[in-house]
Amino acid sequence: MEKLFKKSIALVLASIMALSMAACGDKAETKPAVSQKEETVGTAETNEGEATAEATVEEKDYSEHYTYSYASTQITESTDYNSPDDAMTQYWEQKYNFDWDIISISSDKWDQTVNTWAYAEDLPDVTIFDYKHPQMMDWVDQGLVFKFPKGWQERWPNVAKVQEYGGLQLAFEELTGDTYFLARTSYATNLPCTPGINPTNMMVYIRKDWAEAVGIEIKDYYTIDEVMEYARRVKEQDPGKVGKDLIPMGLSSSNCYSVFVSSCSTYTSNNYYLYRDGDDFKWGLADPETLEGLKIWRQAFDEGLLNKEFYSYSGSEDVEDFYVRGVSGLMWYQGGARYQQDVANRMRDNLGLEYDDVVKQIFITANDGTYHSAPRGNFWGVIMFNPDIPIEKWERYMDMLDESCSQEGQVLIRMGFEGTDWEMKDGEMVSLLEEGKDARSKYPSIYPVYHQLCMLSDDFVLINPNYPKKYRDLTIKMYKLKEELGKDGGCPPIDYDIYLYSSDATAALSFEYEKEFANIVVNNGDVETEWKNWLDSWAYLMDPVLKELKDNID
Amino acid sequence: MAKNTTGVKKPTFKKTMKEVARFKGVYLIMLPAIIWYILFSYVPMAGLSLAFKSYKAKLGIWGSPFTGFSHFEKLFQDPRFIDSVIRTLKINGGRLILTFPCAIILALLLNELRVGRLKKVLQVTFTFPHFLSWVIIASIITNVLSFDGIVNSAIDLLGGEYVNFIGNAKLFVPLVYITEVWKGAGWSSIIYMAAIAGIDQEQFEAADIDGASRWDKVWRITLPSILPTIIIMFILAAGNVMTKGFDQIFNMNNAAVQKVSQTLDMYIYNVTFNAKKTDFGYSTAISMFRSVVNLIFLIAANTITKKLGGNGLMGGND
Numbered sequence: 116m117e118k119l120f121k122k123s124i125a126l127v128l129a130s131i132m133a134l135s136m137a138a139c140g141d142k143a144e145t146k147p148a149v150s151q152k153e154e155t156v157g158t159a160e161t162n163e164g165e166a167t168a169e170a171t172v173e174e175k176d177y178s179e180h181y182t183y184s185y186a187s188t189q190i191t192e193s194t195d196y197n198s199p200d201d202a203m204t205q206y207w208e209q210k211y212n213f214d215w216d217i218i219s220i221s222s223d224k225w226d227q228t229v230n231t232w233a234y235a236e237d238l239p240d241v242t243i244f245d246y247k248h249p250q251m252m253d254w255v256d257q258g259l260v261f262k263f264p265k266g267w268q269e270r271w272p273n274v275a276k277v278q279e280y281g282g283l284q285l286a287f288e289e290l291t292g293d294t295y296f297l298a299r300t301s302y303a304t305n306l307p308c309t310p311g312i313n314p315t316n317m318m319v320y321i322r323k324d325w326a327e328a329v330g331i332e333i334k335d336y337y338t339i340d341e342v343m344e345y346a347r348r349v350k351e352q353d354p355g356k357v358g359k360d361l362i363p364m365g366l367s368s369s370n371c372y373s374v375f376v377s378s379c380s381t382y383t384s385n386n387y388y389l390y391r392d393g394d395d396f397k398w399g400l401a402d403p404e405t406l407e408g409l410k411i412w413r414q415a416f417d418e419g420l421l422n423k424e425f426y427s428y429s430g431s432e433d434v435e436d437f438y439v440r441g442v443s444g445l446m447w448y449q450g451g452a453r454y455q456q457d458v459a460n461r462m463r464d465n466l467g468l469e470y471d472d473v474v475k476q477i478f479i480t481a482n483d484g485t486y487h488s489a490p491r492g493n494f495w496g497v498i499m500f501n502p503d504i505p506i507e508k509w510e511r512y513m514d515m516l517d518e519s520c521s522q523e524g525q526v527l528i529r530m531g532f533e534g535t536d537w538e539m540k541d542g543e544m545v546s547l548l549e550e551g552k553d554a555r556s557k558y559p560s561i562y563p564v565y566h567q568l569c570m571l572s573d574d575f576v577l578i579n580p581n582y583p584k585k586y587r588d589l590t591i592k593m594y595k596l597k598e599e600l601g602k603d604g605g606c607p608p609i610d611y612d613i614y615l616y617s618s619d620a621t622a623a624l625s626f627e628y629e630k631e632f633a634n635i636v637v638n639n640g641d642v643e644t645e646w647k648n649w650l651d652s653w654a655y656l657m658d659p660v661l662k663e664l665k666d667n668i669d
Numbered sequence: 670m671a672k673n674t675t676g677v678k679k680p681t682f683k684k685t686m687k688e689v690a691r692f693k694g695v696y697l698i699m700l701p702a703i704i705w706y707i708l709f710s711y712v713p714m715a716g717l718s719l720a721f722k723s724y725k726a727k728l729g730i731w732g733s734p735f736t737g738f739s740h741f742e743k744l745f746q747d748p749r750f751i752d753s754v755i756r757t758l759k760i761n762g763g764r765l766i767l768t769f770p771c772a773i774i775l776a777l778l779l780n781e782l783r784v785g786r787l788k789k790v791l792q793v794t795f796t797f798p799h800f801l802s803w804v805i806i807a808s809i810i811t812n813v814l815s816f817d818g819i820v821n822s823a824i825d826l827l828g829g830e831y832v833n834f835i836g837n838a839k840l841f842v843p844l845v846y847i848t849e850v851w852k853g854a855g856w857s858s859i860i861y862m863a864a865i866a867g868i869d870q871e872q873f874e875a876a877d878i879d880g881a882s883r884w885d886k887v888w889r890i891t892l893p894s895i896l897p898t899i900i901i902m903f904i905l906a907a908g909n910v911m912t913k914g915f916d917q918i919f920n921m922n923n924a925a926v927q928k929v930s931q932t933l934d935m936y937i938y939n940v941t942f943n944a945k946k947t948d949f950g951y952s953t954a955i956s957m958f959r960s961v962v963n964l965i966f967l968i969a970a971n972t973i974t975k976k977l978g979g980n981g982l983m984g985g986n987d
Contacts, residue, residue, distance in 0.1 A: 227942035234726045234947065249946035257726050360817075368924045423816045424836055426924035622946035623743075625939055633924035637836055652748060 184239035203558035261500035298494035311608035318450030328354035365443025379408030384489035486600035740954035776861030795855025807920035836925035908967030
């Protein structure tokens with residue numbers, strides 16, 4: 116009987132092991148074959164010849180209804196993206212015979228959510244990914260993302276054109292020989308800078324009325340020391356009579372990092388921090404200019420110019436101190452015309468203040484007058500498809516993207532319907548919407564789905580008559596000024612050899628610069644010593660990367 | 670083969686099955702827990718093989734190529750990993766010494782209360798925080814202890830200087846312990862209260878006749894009687910020393926206390942989700958290391974307990 120008991124135990128253990136093996140086994144072995152009706156492309160085993168032939172078929176049969184699962188951040192939970200009352204979504208859904216299954220991704224879990232889906236081979240039909248090159252290369256190597264059929268550019272020329280502007284997709288195709296994603300392009304023809312130069316659209320907003328009251332000259336840009344002086348005088352004189360709640364510089368850790376460190380040093384972005392220096396490669400965070408910015412940050416903290424607990428700001432609390440509570444003298448915020456309009460509306464609603472009277476949008480330079488902005492790709496987020504998406508379903512989505520990238524598609528998404536939301540007058544588009552409103556506020560489904568389909572709003576907003584001309588003109592002027600003041604290396608173009616370099620060494624790098632520098636600022640140690648210690652602590656990971664770059668990039 | 674020196678016959682399989690059939694209702698209640706453990710604790714163990722592999726999604730865990738000990742080599746070269754291990758041992762070792770006894774003390778104090786209603790009210794009050802998530806507790810802590818929170822407002826009213834509670838690296842670990850006790854002591858004390866309730870009341874009556882004070886009764890009757898429970902809870906806590914408190918530290922963490930809050934679990938989270946590329950093999954290697962250390966602590970605590978004359982987790986002295 117004892118033997119029988121032991122055998123039973125052995126049987127149970129064997130069953131557990133079998134269950135374990137089933138759970139961890141080769142998915143390719145256990146997965147049912149893809150339906151024969153739904154021909155798929157995109158995996159590493161795709162028959163490219165067939166896929167190309169499929170892609171060149173000109174017929175457009177939209178009789179079969181599709182539901183596209185679409186995952187992105189910034190989804191408005193309260194919006195019905197299939198609403199029958201929303202004329203914008205109805206236009207697209209009826210024309211291309213589909214509906215949306217919208218999946219919201221939390222911004223702070225963007226990477227990990229998409230990673231989990233990709234490695235579990237469970238990507239939605241369409242997923243927006245905050246591009247990280249080593250990660251994308253791994254997915255491509257493992258066949259976890261859709262591989263575009265050759266020649267797609269001819270069939271969807273508007274999308275292809277937008278990708279030319281975006282740059283990233285072409286550089287990636289040059290590297291790998293294929294297309295695996297589409298970059299959501301920021302600017303096409305309207306960017307006022309030289310192509311390739313793409314300074315950040317982030318700006319600093321200061322209280323113009325306070326600056327005037329404390330004797331600070333109103334200008335379009337200030338050096339970092341001048342901004343510090345503004346903050347000091349605001350703190351001393353409290354021109355807004357705010358009292359003990361006054362925060363001269365309302366900045367979170369990441370925004371402090373941008374204002375103090377990135378204004379002084381070029382290669383300090385979390386996405387772009389390595390650069391060529393002759394035959395060598397360097398890490399921007401180890402530059403003396405970075406230390407200079409860090410010291411100024413500490414100075415601002417020590418002098419009480421920042422919120423005493425700036426590191427505990429979460430979400431948009433720091434900017435709300437400016438435009439909701441009215442207790443802050445400065446904020447770091449998007450600079451485009453739509454955002455200026457947005458801030459104007461919020462200040463009117465919350466504080467009863469007229470934006471044009473009390474706010475000045477500026478940018479900050481280093482103390483030598485150079486404007487610094489790390490190289491940026493002309494895109495934000497890339498569109499990836501499930502590797503097993505049926506080809507017809509993917510093609511129809513591409514049809515929709517192509518229309519959205521056309522001139523007419525952009526006008527429709529940004530301006531709404533002709534005759535209802537805008538009209539032509541003397542050869543120019545004139546908005547018929549209520550002042551301060553745009554198509555996005557009339558048709559909630561626009562944001563963020565149609566708004567960010569493949570072409571982002573940054574380009575059109577510069578010519579969008581829904582927004583006041585003075586704001587659009589200011590944005591253009593600021594871009595030009597940034598390029599001019601950054602022409603001596605402060606605002607360089609992206610170097611795709613560096614940006615698209617991937618190895619085990621680069622993949623191991625995981626920085627949160629703003630948090631780590633905030634830690635140096637709030638702790639009492641000597642800034643320079645702490646900064647050097649911090650650099651030393653990363654040397655074992657960074658040194659091999661710099662050596663690899665030198666060995667492998669011409 | 671070891672001789673049976675106790676004189677008690679080992680139960681046969683047939684007898685065991687008879688017992689199971691007799692108490693089938695009780696065993697049925699256990700069944701969900703057993704299934705849960707099989708599915709979520711034993712089945713995933715097979716995934717630990719990833720620690721020696723480079724994970725390829727399409728090949729699955731079994732099909733992914735072996736890389737030997739490369740993940741472990743990389744791991745032990747990383748000074749951040751070493752730092753995080755030391756920090757975890759310090760913080761969670763401190764928990765064992767400082768927060769573990771709090772539940773016992775609370776149970777003893779509650780047991781000494783003579784007013785039944787007050788005892789119940791206090792028990793509910795102390796147990797309630799257990800049901801709050803760390804997200805909520807961290808938010809409460811921030812609101813209470815921030816610059817414009819209740820505590821600093823009170824200090825200000827009394828003419829004192831503002832105290833930086835949530836951004837002070839020196840106060841972070843004490844705050845971790847205090848919040849841990851606030852959240853968990855009431856709940857943990859339930860086990861000790863149950864153990865106290867099971868003590869033979871005649872012992873207390875005999876002690877009363879002998880003129881023992883309340884302190885004598887606590888020290889000489891209550892504590893020794895619940896010692897086996899304390900030992901088991903301690904051994905289990907020791908086996909959790911590398912994993913305890915991720916939720917708490919993740920939510921209470923901020924840039925100012927970054928250096929003192931990077932425990933091993935935070936390190937795993939960062940290398941898994943904040944790296945430029947997710948490396949499941951590497952993350953699994955760290956998790957495996959963590960589990961092995963936990964196991965060592967568990968066995969060590971169990972062995973020491975037995976050596977000191979206790980029963981250990983499985984009961985009986987060797």
